[in-house]
Amino acid sequence: MKSRALGLLAVASLLLLVPFAAVAQEEEGMTAEQFVQSLHFRSGQIDVPEAKAHFNLDNEFRYLDKADARRVLEDMWGNPPDDSVLGLIVPRSPELTADDSWAVVVTYSDDGYVSDEDAHKIDYDELLGDMQSNIRDANPEREKAGYGTLDLVGWAVPPRYDASSKKLHWARELAFNDTPKHVLNYDIRVLGRQGYLSLNAVSSMSEVGMVREGMGRLLPLTEFNEGARYADHNPSTDKVAAYGVATLIGGGLAAKAGLFAKIGLLLAKFWKLLLIGVLFLGGSIGKLFGGKRDKRSNR
Numbered sequence: 001m002k003s004r005a006l007g008l009l010a011v012a013s014l015l016l017l018v019p020f021a022a023v024a025q026e027e028e029g030m031t032a033e034q035f036v037q038s039l040h041f042r043s044g045q046i047d048v049p050e051a052k053a054h055f056n057l058d059n060e061f062r063y064l065d066k067a068d069a070r071r072v073l074e075d076m077w078g079n080p081p082d083d084s085v086l087g088l089i090v091p092r093s094p095e096l097t098a099d100d101s102w103a104v105v106v107t108y109s110d111d112g113y114v115s116d117e118d119a120h121k122i123d124y125d126e127l128l129g130d131m132q133s134n135i136r137d138a139n140p141e142r143e144k145a146g147y148g149t150l151d152l153v154g155w156a157v158p159p160r161y162d163a164s165s166k167k168l169h170w171a172r173e174l175a176f177n178d179t180p181k182h183v184l185n186y187d188i189r190v191l192g193r194q195g196y197l198s199l200n201a202v203s204s205m206s207e208v209g210m211v212r213e214g215m216g217r218l219l220p221l222t223e224f225n226e227g228a229r230y231a232d233h234n235p236s237t238d239k240v241a242a243y244g245v246a247t248l249i250g251g252g253l254a255a256k257a258g259l260f261a262k263i264g265l266l267l268a269k270f271w272k273l274l275l276i277g278v279l280f281l282g283g284s285i286g287k288l289f290g291g292k293r294d295k296r297s298n299r
Contacts, residue, residue: 032076032096032097033097035071035075035076036095036096036097039064039068039071039072040064040065040068041062041063041064041090042062042063042064042065043057043059043061043062043063044056044057045057046063046087048086048087048106048108048197050086050108051086051108051192051195051197051224051228052192052194052224052225052227052228053108053190053192053197053222053223053224053225053228054223054225055089055218055221055222055223056221056223057089057221058217058221059092060091060092060093060214060217061089061090061091061092061217061218061221062089062090062091062092063087063088063089063090064087064088064090065087066085066086066087068088069085069086069087069088069105069106070082070085072088072096072103073085073088073105076096084107084108085105085106085107086106086107086108087106088103088104088105088106089103089104089106089199089218090103090104091103091214100203100204100206100207100210102201102202102203102207102210102211102214103201104199104200104201104215104218105198105199105200105201106197106198106199107197107198107200108195108196108197108198109195109196109198110194110195111195111196111239111241111242111243112194112195112238112239112240112241112242113193113194113195113230113233113238113239113240113241114191114195114196114241114243114244114245114248115240115241115244115245116161116163116166116191116244116245117244118244118245118246119161119163119168119244119245119246120163122159122245122246122249124155124158124159124249127159127246127249127250128152128154128155130250131152131250132151132152132154135150135151135152136151139151148176148177149176149177149178150174150175150176150177151174151175151176151178152172152173152174153172153173153174153175153182154172154173155170155171155172155173156171156172156173156184156185156186156205156208156212157169157170157171157186157208157212158170159249161245165219165220166190166191166192166229166230167188167189167190167191167219167222168188168189168190168191168245168248168249169186169187169188169189169215169219170186170187170249171184171185171186171187171208171211171212171215172184172185173205173208181204181205181206182204182205183202183203183204183205184201184202184203184204184205184207184208184211185200185201185202186200186201186202186203186211186212186215187199187200187201188200188215188218188219188222189248190222190223190224191230192224192228192229192230193224193227193228193229193230193232193233193234193238194228194238194239195241196248197222197224199215199218199222201214201215
């Protein structure tokens, strides 16, 4: 697998051009179908003890625990190792080996209770404009370093915060190197007493309808356990996060010293090559979440 070195830029991206067959599972002598068959899918109520949360999955979704989730993300799709991944929610259709497959990465932040007092005051158009400007301003430096350009086209799904369920979701449309194939990055945040649960999905923009429908079905299926819910917050004893809802959406503001929130996974599909970009805002590089997929039906 050929890759360019990752530069520590104020706003950095990683570009990989990966041969069609370059995946770790082939080193084990497994086909894509055999790899998927070796995974241990679960359904129904799924407990996520690390987050004190659970999913009540219906028949349209299955779940992979941490070990198998990392096998898919790292061995099948070529992500850098990341121990923060708690699991992977996978639609039953399309299958993981399909060209239009997608999945939802589950992580959790224990930064503390995130106040939603600012939620009703957010000007999403202004926030989008600020994010677009920050990305555009960094493009000359990115091009100079040989990484090409990256642009936030706009909201693929405008941000929406449900104050009653304490759930926030939105999606961005992203363009890498002015390619006509744009990337969809869909995010859900579920606020809890001690932090928030993060559900992140990536696909091409051509699949926005399917992913939006799927993420919408996931929203009511995701809950914190009793005692860990947002309503269980005790202001006398609980840690409070140093940021609010606007920062969760903005994605580029410092959530705490030395940590800058992730903009998201970027993925664009080509015939037998993958173009992957990972974008971060801020003065340091945060967690790497790359994604890669291959089109195996032609093999």
